[in-house]
Amino acid sequence: MVLHNNFADFVLFLYVHMAHSDSDYHSAEIEVIRDKMAKIFPKEINHEQKLQDAVAQYKSLTKANIYAVIEGSFKHFDKVKFSQKYKVYTDMYDIINADGVIDESETKALEELKKIIDINSSATAA
Numbered sequence: 001m002v003l004h005n006n007f008a009d010f011v012l013f014l015y016v017h018m019a020h021s022d023s024d025y026h027s028a029e030i031e032v033i034r035d036k037m038a039k040i041f042p043k044e045i046n047h048e049q050k051l052q053d054a055v056a057q058y059k060s061l062t063k064a065n066i067y068a069v070i071e072g073s074f075k076h077f078d079k080v081k082f083s084q085k086y087k088v089y090t091d092m093y094d095i096i097n098a099d100g101v102i103d104e105s106e107t108k109a110l111e112e113l114k115k116i117i118d119i120n121s122s123a124t125a126a
Helices: 007-020 027-040 047-059 063-076 082-097 104-125
Strands: none
Touching: 007 027, 007 047, 007 063, 007 082, 007 104, 027 047, 027 082, 063 104, 082 104
C-alpha cells in the first residue's frame, strides 16, 4: 500500500510513526520532527500544516495498514539509495530519543523499520 507521491512525504509519515510508536506524542519529539522537516522540505512554506496533515493521515490508518504502507512504500521507492534510507533510520533514533526515554515499543518499531530497510536493500542488490 503506497500513499505518498514522493519519498520526502513518506519520510514524514515515518517520523510521525516513530513519534506515535509509544502512544505518547511528546513535544520534544514533535520539535525534532519540525527541525528535520526544514531539511526534507526546504521549499515548503507551511510545515505546520504539512505535519498536521501527516498526523491526521497516520491516525486514520489501522496498525496493519500502517505497516503495509511502510513495507509497500520502501518497495515503491526502491531507487532511493540505501545510504539515504539508512539516514532516515538514524533520524528515527533521534526522534524516539528526543524525550530522553526510549520505550520498548519505540525500540520494537525501530527494529521493524531496520528489518524492512535491510530486506529491501538486499532485494535490490540481488
